[in-house]
Structure formats: structure tokens, C-alpha cells
Amino acid sequence: MRQGIVIFIGVLLLSWSTIVQSAEKADYPVLLAQNRDRLEETAAQVGNYPDALAAIAIGRASLKKAEQAYDKGQKWMGLGSLKPEAEQEVRHNLEMVDLAVTLAVSRAAKGKNTEDAAAVEKQLELVKNRVKLLDERKQGEDKLRKELQKSEAIAKELASVKESHGTVSGQLEQVRAENKKLQEQLAVLTAEKGALAQELEKFKQVVAAPPAPASPVPAPLPPAAPQPAAVPVGSP
Amino acid sequence: MKETGVMMLGLLLCANLALADDLKDAADKLPLLSERLTKLRESKAVDYARPALDAAQAGIGAVKAALEAKNGTQALQKAESADLQLTLAEAKAAEQESAEQLVLRRAELRKLEAQFDQLLQTGGN
Numbered sequence: 001m002r003q004g005i006v007i008f009i010g011v012l013l014l015s016w017s018t019i020v021q022s023a024e025k026a027d028y029p030v031l032l033a034q035n036r037d038r039l040e041e042t043a044a045q046v047g048n049y050p051d052a053l054a055a056i057a058i059g060r061a062s063l064k065k066a067e068q069a070y071d072k073g074q075k076w077m078g079l080g081s082l083k084p085e086a087e088q089e090v091r092h093n094l095e096m097v098d099l100a101v102t103l104a105v106s107r108a109a110k111g112k113n114t115e116d117a118a119a120v121e122k123q124l125e126l127v128k129n130r131v132k133l134l135d136e137r138k139q140g141e142d143k144l145r146k147e148l149q150k151s152e153a154i155a156k157e158l159a160s161v162k163e164s165h166g167t168v169s170g171q172l173e174q175v176r177a178e179n180k181k182l183q184e185q186l187a188v189l190t191a192e193k194g195a196l197a198q199e200l201e202k203f204k205q206v207v208a209a210p211p212a213p214a215s216p217v218p219a220p221l222p223p224a225a226p227q228p229a230a231v232p233v234g235s236p
Numbered sequence: 237m238k239e240t241g242v243m244m245l246g247l248l249l250c251a252n253l254a255l256a257d258d259l260k261d262a263a264d265k266l267p268l269l270s271e272r273l274t275k276l277r278e279s280k281a282v283d284y285a286r287p288a289l290d291a292a293q294a295g296i297g298a299v300k301a302a303l304e305a306k307n308g309t310q311a312l313q314k315a316e317s318a319d320l321q322l323t324l325a326e327a328k329a330a331e332q333e334s335a336e337q338l339v340l341r342r343a344e345l346r347k348l349e350a351q352f353d354q355l356l357q358t359g360g361n
Contacts, residue, residue: 051327058320085309092313099320106327113334120341127348134355 028070028082028090035063035097042101049111052104059100066093258308262299265315269296272322276329285328292321 039059046052066089073086082090273292276282281289295318302311 055327088310088313092317095317096320099317099324103320103324103327106324106331110327110331110334113331113338117334117338117341120338120345124341124345124348127345127352131348131352131355134352138355 026091028087031094032063032067032070032090035066035094038101039063039097042104046104046108047111049108052108052111055100055104055107059097059104062093062096062100066090066097069093256308258312259303259306262308262311262315263303265319266296266299266303269299269315269318269322276322276325279329280333281325281329284332285325288321288325288328292318292325295321 039056042059043053043056046056069086069089070082073082073090075081075083081087269292273289273296276285276289276292295314298314299311299318302308302314
């Protein structure tokens with residue numbers, strides 16, 4: 001009876017120590033499952049960047065090694081904890097999975113940055129070309145504006161010249177009209193001069209002829225030639 | 237009985253040889269890892285990925301310790317881990333550099349777009 005109690009207490013202590021030991025040890029099946037889930041979630045998120053996918057492949061290979069180490073390292077009938085060397089290998093490979101996941105995320109971020117930078121670069125080229133085009137147009141406009149200013153100055157000058165030309169033309173017309181009037185007067189005067197010369201000739205002949213017998217009434221004198229109107233100089 | 241003894245001896249010899257291979261592999265990897273770490277310490281990775289570099293340095297220290305303890309398996313595991321840490325440091329540095337470049341290019345684009353808008357507004361004057 002006493003022997004039975006001792007054996008019972010011994011078994012109880014053994015079981016208790018096993019339970020405590022198991023509780024202290026990591027729960028590898030759970031850890032493996034968590035790492036698998038995390039790895040696959042990351043694989044789904046990193047897109048198709050080859051470097052990131054290579055890191056995922058490293059993670060998967062490490063996870064497989066951890067699972068194999070766990071399966072092979074179990075003690076008899078799956079009771080108790082893992083063999084120490086297997087546990088070390090499982091831990092190491094889980095650490096590798098963790099690093100691989102971080103690596104995949106980092107490489108995916110770099111891939112995304114590179115893609116975004118390429119898109120920004122494209123946009124930059126586009127805007128640069130637009131700025132260049134606009135700048136060229138602006139320069140063209142400035143040039144045209146200067147040309148326009150020159151043209152306006154020339155037009156003003158031309159208008160001024162036209163105005164002076166108009167004045168000069170008016171003056172010329174006046175001079176011409178005056179000239180014509182003077183020529184007409186000259187013609188009248190010339191004709192009068194001719195008539196006077198004839199009268200003078202006749203008068204000379206009369207004076208030179210022998211005197212006729214005296215008559216009670218003297219012969220009448222020819223009428224005097226009309227005097228030309230005085231033309232003021234410079235009047236239109 | 238005698239055959240069993242020979243077999244056991246052979247198994248022990250194989251196990252010892254495997255351990256010696258691990259030690260040799262780890263010892264071969266160590267200078268390469270140290271060289272990579274030195275190069276990374278001289279690059280921008282110091283600014284961009286210091287934690288990863290520190291972790292890699294600790295890993296290399298662990299490889300040395302395992303080699304001194306003649307623990308081939310652990311030395312190889314630590315070497316593998318340090319190798320991945322260095323790769324991670326390189327990746328982090330590249331990621332940060334690309335992020336900075338992106339920020340710079342975006343700033344350049346914004347500046348150019350502002351210039352373009354200004355040209356558009358003052359174009360006719």
C-alpha cells in the first residue's frame with residue numbers, strides 16, 4: 001500500500017515536471033503556423049518585384065527546414081519537448097524566416113520607390129519640355145512685341161511725315177494758283193504793252209507828219225491805256 | 237559484436253567529419269562576411285541601416301564564438317544568419333536611398349510645375 005502511494009506520487013511529480021517543462025518551452029507548432037501565415041501574407045503584399053520574391057523564396061526554404069527539423073526532432077511518440085539540436089535548428093530557421101520577411105518588405109519598398117521615381121522622372125521630362133516650349137514662345141512673343149513697338153514708332157513717324165506732306169502739298173497748290181494768276185496778269189500786261197507800243201508808234205507818226213493847216217478845233221488825243229492793277233508780292 | 241563496433245566507429249567518424257565540414261565552411265565564410273561588413277560600414281548603409289549592420293556585426297561575433305567553441309552547426313547557422321543580416325542591411329540602405337531620391341525628384345517636379353504655372357500666368361506679359 002505504502003509502495004503504491006510512493007509510485008503514485010512519483011508519477012504525479014514526473015507528469016507535473018513534464019507539464020511545467022512543456023509550458024516553459026516555446027510552442028513550436030504555433031510559431032511555425034504564425035511564421036507561415038506571416039510569410040504568405042507578405043508574399044501576397046510584395047507584388048511582383050523579383051528581388052522581393054527571391055527573399056520570399058528564402059523564407060519559404062527556411063520555413064520548410066524549420067518544419068522538417070521540428071518533425072525529425074520530436075522525442076519518442078511526440079511526448080515532451082524537442083531534442084536540443086532540433087530546437088536550435090527550428091529557432092535558427094524561424095529567425096531566418098523573420099529576416100527574409102523583413103528583407104522582402106524592404107526590397108518591395110525599394111522596387112515601389114524605383115517605379116515611382118521612374119514615373120516622376122517621366123513627368124519631369126514632360127513638364128521640362130512644356131516649360132521649354134513656353135519659354136521659347138515667351139521669347140518669341142517678346143521679340144514680336146519689340147518688333148511691334150518699332151513698327152508703331154515707324155507708323156507714328158510716317159503719320160507725321162504724311163501730315164507735313166499734306167501741309168506742303170497745300171502750300172504747293174497755293175503757289176501754283178498764285179503762279180497761274182500771275183501768268184494771266186502777265187499775259188494781260190503783255191497785251192496792253194503791245195497795244196500801247198502800237199499807240200506810241202501811231203503817235204510818233206502823227207508827230208513826225210508835216211503840220212496841217214491850223215484848224216479851229218485841235219484833233220482829240222487817243223485815250224490813255226488803263227493802268228494794270230498792282231499785285232502784292234507774296235499774296236496768294 | 238566486432239562488426240557492430242566497427243559500424244559504430246564508422247558512424248562516429250562520419251559525424252565528426254560532418255562537424256569538421258561545418259566548421260570549415262563557417263570559417264571560410266567568416267572573412268567574406270567581415271569584408272562585406274567593412275564595406276557596408278564605409279558606405280551610406282551606416283546612415284540608412286545601422287540596426288541591421290549592428291545585428292550583422294553581432295552575428296559575425298557569434299560565428300567567431302561558435303568557431304572557438306568548435307560548434308560547427310551553430311557556427312554555420314550564425315554565418316547564414318549574419319549573411320542574411322548583411323543582405324538586409326544592403327536592402328535597407330538601397331530602400332532608404334531610393335526613398336530619398338524619390339523625395340528629391342518629387343520636389344524637383346513640384347518646383348518645375350510651379351515654374352510652369354508661373355510662366356503660364358505671366359506668359360502674355
